[in-house]
Amino acid sequence: MTKKVLIMIAEKSETVEIVAPVDTLRRIEGIEVTIASVHGRxxxxxxxxxxxxxxxxLSEVDKDAYDAIIMPGGEGYVNLAQSKLVGEILKNQYEKGKLVAGICMSPxxxxxxxxGLGNKLTSYPYKTEALKEKYQYVEDNVVQDKNMITSRGPGTVYAYAFKIAENLxxxxxxxxxxxxxLFPNLY
Structure with a gap:
């Protein structure tokens, strides 16, 4: 059975945090990835x-159709955070016990x-104060707590993508x- 992944993007999202997970996941048999933008088509x-x-x-997606919903970081996280639809989709996914993932600034x-308040998570090491108040903040490269995966940034993107795949x-x-x-050191 094919597992479906949705990656939500916005203007100024971190390029490698879109491209690397999409490419990595699409190369793995049994995973299908859809890229959806908060700005339309x-x-x-x-x-x-x-x-x-x-x-x-993003307005066209069936919010119940995905096994995992992931987000890139970069400055585009602000656009994702301000989108009511992004919030609804993520809450629905998380509350159903399905996988959500964010890297860099997107946590x-x-x-x-x-x-996921109270969960362990990580992020890019910038503007972490609010995260540290509401989560168990750690500086590991990739963190999974329940059905939430987080990662530090561009240098950890492949480990992040493979951790998502492990759950699918x-x-x-x-x-x-x-x-x-040629990622022999990951496994």
């Missing part, structure tokens, strides 16, 4: 002025929506992909 300008065309507008989107398909498929793509 128009191309999105990410960090370094790189343009990414979403598969769908602040969880905070903005009161998701067999570890054998994840290891095979990691080895095929």
């Amino acid at each position: 128009e191309p999105v300008k990410t960090t370094a002025d790189i343009i990414i065309t979403p598969d769908v507008a 602040n989107v969880f905070l903005a929506n009161g998701i 398909v067999s570890i054998d498929k994840v290891k095979a992909s990691a080895q095929l793509n």
Whole structure:
């Protein structure tokens, strides 16, 4: 059975935190990834002025259709945090015990929506004060607490993507992909 992943993006999202998870997850048998933008179907300008065309507008997605919902960081986290629809989708996913994940600055989107309060998490080491007040903040590269995965930033993006995959398909498929793509130190 195919596992479905939704990655929600916005203007100024961190490019590598979109592209690396999408590429990594799509290479693993049994995982399908959809890129959805809070700005509709128009191309999105990410960090370094790189343009990414979403598969769908976020307003078009079936919020119950995904096994995992993930977010990139970068300055675009503000756009995600301010979106009522993003909050509704994340809350629905988390409350159903389904996987949610955020990297870099995007754990602040969880905070903005009161998701997973008290959980262990990590983030980019900037503007962490509010996170430290509401969560058990740690500085590990990738953290999973219940159905929430968080990660530090661009340098940890592949470990983050493979941790998401571990929650969706067999570890054998994840290891095979990691080895095929020259990540032998991850497994």
